[in-house]
Amino acid sequence: xxxxxxxxxxxxxxxxxxxxxxxxxxxxxxxxxxxxxxxxxxxxxxxxxxxxxxxxxxxxxxxxxxxxxxxxxxxxxxxxxxxxxxxxxxxxxxxxxxxxxxxxxxxxxxxxxxxxxxxxxxxxxxxxxxxxxxxxxxxxxxxxxxxxxxxxxxxxxxxxxxxxxxxxxxxxxxxxxxxxxxxxxxxxxxxxxxxxxxxxxxxxxxxxxxxxxxxxxxxxxxxxxxxxxxxxxxxxxxxxxxxxxxxxxxxxxxxxxxxxxxxxxxxxxxxxxxxxxxxx
Numbered sequence: 699x700x701x702x703x704x705x706x707x708x709x710x711x712x713x714x715x716x717x718x719x720x721x722x723x724x725x726x727x728x729x730x731x732x733x734x735x736x737x738x739x740x741x742x743x744x745x746x747x748x749x750x751x752x753x754x755x756x757x758x759x760x761x762x763x764x765x766x767x768x769x770x771x772x773x774x775x776x777x778x779x780x781x782x783x784x785x786x787x788x789x790x791x792x793x794x795x796x797x798x799x800x801x802x803x804x805x806x807x808x809x810x811x812x813x814x815x816x817x818x819x820x821x822x823x824x825x826x827x828x829x830x831x832x833x834x835x836x837x838x839x840x841x842x843x844x845x846x847x848x849x850x851x852x853x854x855x856x857x858x859x860x861x862x863x864x865x866x867x868x869x870x871x872x873x874x875x876x877x878x879x880x881x882x883x884x885x886x887x888x889x890x891x892x893x894x895x896x897x898x899x900x901x902x903x904x905x906x907x908x909x910x911x912x913x914x915x916x917x918x919x920x921x922x923x924x925x926x927x928x929x930x931x932x933x934x935x936x937x938x939x940x941x942x943x944x945x946x947x948x949x950x951x952x953x954x955x956x957x958x959x960x961x962x963x964x965x966x967x968x969x970x971x972x973x974x975x976x977x978x
Contacts, residue, residue: 699751699763706764706788706876707780709844710771712834713802714794714858720766722869722887728879729764730757736765739780740773747783762876764788771840772833781847788876789844794858795969796835796955797947801939803831809934817937823950835951838958845961855962 708716723729732753738745757763770776771791780787794802804820807813813820820826844853854875861868865886873884952970959966 699754699757701747701751701783702786703757703763704754704765704784704787705762706790707770707784708764708766708768708790708792709776710768710791710840711793711799711837712768712771713799713806714792715861716766716768716792718861718865718887719790719792719856719869719872722865722884723764723872725887726873726878726884727882728761729876730754730761731764731766735767735769737767737769739776739783740767740769743775743779762878764876772836774843777843777847785848787852789848789853790856790872790875791837791841791853792856792858792861793837793958796837796951797939797944797969799835799858800831800947803834805934805936808936815937817939818943821939821947822943823946827950832947832950836954838954838961841958841961855964857964859968 708719710716720731724731734753736742736750736753738750742749753765754763770780780789793799800821804813804817808815818825820829820831823832826832841853841855854872856868856871865888869884869886873880948970955966955969
């Protein structure tokens with residue numbers, strides 16, 4: 699397989715239902731996507747093209763080939779690397795109200811016991827600006843890097859909020875953009891891919907048990923282990939996103955949202971009015 703046979707990339711954004719989009723596309727027998735996020739053009743570029751292409755070895759000849767790596771949105775070097783290697787690739791960005799996206803990202807890392815309950819430390823622009831959570835929503839800057847290098851017709855920008863209204867229409871837009879064969883109906887994935895309300899082991903306990911992770915890894919699929927985990931798991935209690943903090947975050951993103959709406963031709967005033975999708 700050659701680099702020019704990679705037809706499309708889903709470039710982000712994180713916590714914007716891109717895994718849902720990937721798994722929905724994977725139901726199409728005419729589309730091949732490897733399961734893991736490869737992060738080749740962002741984190742693992744030193745592994746070389748041969749490693750990258752090895753992930754597509756199971757692709758059938760007539761299939762469209764693509765991959766999803768959310769880090770391509772917020773890694774500055776990714777756009778130029780993709781331009782050099784895949785200048786004709788179609789690019790898909792699915793974006794979410796940046797305030798909701800940042801909070802969802804925080805909740806994910808809290809579940810993993812990688813952040814504390816001091817939510818303002820990460821999401822308040824007065825303290826967390828420049829960090830992962832707030833930077834992840836600077837969509838105008840991120841997409842401008844691609845539009846500086848690719849024709850606008852090679853970039854499809856979708857909204858998470860539109861997917862929540864009608865997932866079928868969203869998936870149809872993507873398949874039309876990819877010029878995917880429409881001889882077989884493809885339904886969007888109905889089950890939520892990642893559910894933050896799913897019971898887990900308390901994050902504090904997980905942090906304490908982290909040194910034992912390599913030891914218990916071989917037993918994770920064991921019935922006894924799963925039973926023990928179910929007994930210790932519970933629904934996580936997340937730090938709430940207060941009205942004041944949401945307003946500060948919206949103010950932080952306001953200029954960025956205004957410019958983004960202009961370049962993608964979408965009305966994003968709902969984001970500015972704090973009327974994003976219900977937190978997921």
